[in-house]
Amino acid sequence: MxxxxxxxxxxxxxxxxxxxxxxxxxxxxxxxxxxxxxxxxxxxxxxxxxxxxxxxxxxxxxxxxxxxxxxxxxxxxxxxxxxxxxxxxxxxxxxxxxxxxxxxxxxxxxxxxxxxxxxxxxxxxxxxxxxxxxxxxxxxxxxxxxxxxxxxxxxxxxxxxxxxxxxxxxxxxxxxxxxxxxxxxxxxxxxxxxxxxxxxxxxxxxxxxxxxxxxxxxxxxxxxxxxxxxxxDDLIFAENIIRRRLINQFINNGVYFLDKDSVFIQEGVKIGKDTVIYPFTFIEKNVIIGKNCSIGPFIHIREGTRISSNTQVGNFLELVRCKIGKNVKAKHFGYLGDTVIKDNVNIGAGTVTANFDGKKKNKTIIDKEAFIGSDTILVAPVKIGKKSLTGAGSVVTKNVKPNTVVAGVPAKFLKKVS
CATH class of the missing domain: 3.90.550.10 (Spore Coat Polysaccharide Biosynthesis Protein SpsA; Chain A)
Known part of the structure; x- marks a missing residue:
């Protein structure tokens, strides 16, 4: 038997x-x-x-x-x-x-x-x-x-x-x-x-x-x-071994790590080939990252986040339950939580999505080809329309229509995008 x-x-x-x-x-x-x-x-x-x-x-x-x-x-x-x-x-x-x-x-x-x-x-x-x-x-x-x-x-x-x-x-x-x-x-x-x-x-x-x-x-x-x-102490020993095994599996499938010892990665993560992981990257369980992405350095990607191909995220950025499209750039410090970012969006340095109102988490949606200026605060729930722009330092509390420029505190309509 x-x-x-x-x-x-x-x-x-x-x-x-x-x-x-x-x-x-x-x-x-x-x-x-x-x-x-x-x-x-x-x-x-x-x-x-x-x-x-x-x-x-x-x-x-x-x-x-x-x-x-x-x-x-x-x-x-x-x-x-x-x-x-x-x-x-x-x-x-x-x-x-x-x-x-x-x-x-x-x-x-x-x-x-x-x-x-x-x-x-x-x-x-x-x-x-x-x-x-x-x-x-x-x-x-x-x-x-x-x-x-x-x-x-x-x-x-x-x-x-x-x-x-x-x-x-x-x-x-x-x-x-x-x-x-x-x-x-x-x-x-x-x-x-x-x-x-x-x-x-x-x-x-x-x-x-x-x-x-x-x-x-x-x-x-x-x-x-x-x-x-x-x-x-035994727990730390086992953590290091399992983390090393996970990273080696990714390397064997075409992912590049500049420094294996400074990357922290959890079980259930998926990463596409030709993606580069920079030092001091922390990727929590059940995160999915597409092909040919640039991740890090100094980034915390939390559980439930999805990143599509050809996207660049890093440099003191935290992502929480985000769905990020293709060809997105969020390369500088900031916080993006419960955020949907569609294709070809640029996220300026210091951008924050204020997703928690004290009672529940709210969603931010940034449509295709939008440009979010540096130090913009997006107060959820809010939607930024396709090809819209926010000025530096804006606090956006209302939905922004497509092809629109807004700026100020609170952000107001400035003009249409030509």
């Missing part, structure tokens, strides 16, 4: 984060940590037929997030009432398991790649084993458990609480595949740890070994993939 059930462990609070937010909901590149392993699992539907997330601390918050980001997926939930360790978390999910192969991983390992998980699954199936573990050799093992092997180099157990001064140690990733029957039979043999008052899933490895089963291992060649997040 090639079908797999997956148990994702997400019940813990994450005490070392010093936060009221569940650890797995802390953001990495704009998305909650748990988003990444779930996304990876969903991409392997040929094998993975069931996903069960074990939740505990603030379980409804986790469920709400997963429902938001994966509304079409049938993700199941098991509830761990008391946080009694990883073995207990697996136990509460067992009754939901539908398939004989059970993959177990933690929700705090967002760096695990699709290909690694795919090869792990294939290796397990080819090896005809009842248990397999992803392992890796680390120079600095940190909090990961050490793989213990017998004289025949068979895995016989996992040793926790490592001496962090040792180097090049084979460690446990916390990512396992079990035969369902073997898992069920041996999980109940795990004893509680008296000091921590928890049941450790790692203890099942020595139990299975003593039962006479061989435990297979699959080596991860990129140790960062099994990195588990426990602290905010």
């Amino acid at each position: 090639k079908e797999f059930s997956v148990i994702v462990l997400a019940a813990g609070k994450g005490k070392r984060m010093y936060s009221n937010i569940p650890k797995v909901l802390h953001k990495i590149c704009g998305m909650p940590m748990i988003y990444y392993p779930i996304k990876t699992l969903i991409s392997l539907k040929h094998y993975i037929k069931q996903i069960i997330v074990v939740v505990g601390y603030k379980s409804e918050d986790i469920k709400k997030n997963l429902d938001e980001f994966f509304p079409k997926e049938n993700i199941e939930f098991a509830y761990q009432k008391e946080l009694l360790g990883t073995a207990d978390a697996v136990k509460v999910a067992l009754e939901k398991i539908k398939f004989e192969n059970v993959l177990i991983l933690c929700a705090d390992t967002p760096l695990l790649k699709k290909d690694t998980l795919l090869y792990f699954i294939k290796d397990y199936l080819e090896g005809n084993s009842v248990c397999s573990i992803i392992t890796s050799k680390l120079s600095y093992p940190n909090q990961l458990g050490k793989i213990i092997r017998d004289d025949n180099q068979e895995i016989m157990g996992i040793e926790e609480q490592l001496d962090s001064k040792k180097r090049d140690i084979e460690v446990n990733s916390g990512i396992y595949i079990f035969n369902k029957e073997v898992l069920e039979d041996n999980l109940k043999k795990i004893q509680i740890k008296p000091k921590k008052k928890e049941y450790f899933l790692t203890d099942i490895i020595s139990i299975i070994y003593r039962e006479g089963f061989k435990i297979r291992s699959f080596s991860s060649t990129e140790p960062e993939e099994i990195f588990g997040i426990n602290t905010r």
Whole structure:
């Protein structure tokens, strides 16, 4: 049988984060940590037929997030009432398991790649084993458990609480595949740890070994993939890696970054080829940028913004929920919020769309070939007509008809555009 059930462990609070937010909901590149392993699992539907997330601390918050980001997926939930360790978390999910192969991983390992998980699954199936573990050799093992092997180099157990001064140690990733029957039979043999008052899933490895089963291992060649997040410093580490991966994907698809290290980009962004991204650009999730654009430097493009091809934006500009057409220039400092800018528009330095009236956000529409003078304030809701101009320093509070020049505070009609 090639079908797999997956148990994702997400019940813990994450005490070392010093936060009221569940650890797995802390953001990495704009998305909650748990988003990444779930996304990876969903991409392997040929094998993975069931996903069960074990939740505990603030379980409804986790469920709400997963429902938001994966509304079409049938993700199941098991509830761990008391946080009694990883073995207990697996136990509460067992009754939901539908398939004989059970993959177990933690929700705090967002760096695990699709290909690694795919090869792990294939290796397990080819090896005809009842248990397999992803392992890796680390120079600095940190909090990961050490793989213990017998004289025949068979895995016989996992040793926790490592001496962090040792180097090049084979460690446990916390990512396992079990035969369902073997898992069920041996999980109940795990004893509680008296000091921590928890049941450790790692203890099942020595139990299975003593039962006479061989435990297979699959080596991860990129140790960062099994990195588990426990602290905010770990969160920063993971953010930098995922950001680097995103940027490298764009480079491979024809986008040019003058300085990769000074660009901050989130999940779900789309950028067309031949676009140039200048230093100190921050692009939030779900932004779409067309082909052959110039973006930055020093620009903040917030969620929901759409920028069409051949457009130039940058130099201390903030864009919020904007829809910007082709061949637009907004190259100097300003704020544009809830604004529709059509093709061939020039936005002068210092332009502000005043979109918030104290109660709600209002829209500004700037029609084709309009010219917005420097330091113009557009008080929304307002529309600037096609081929119209505003004088420098104008405060526009009323709609401007096409082919019209307005100026002043408040802006008034001056003349028709010839």
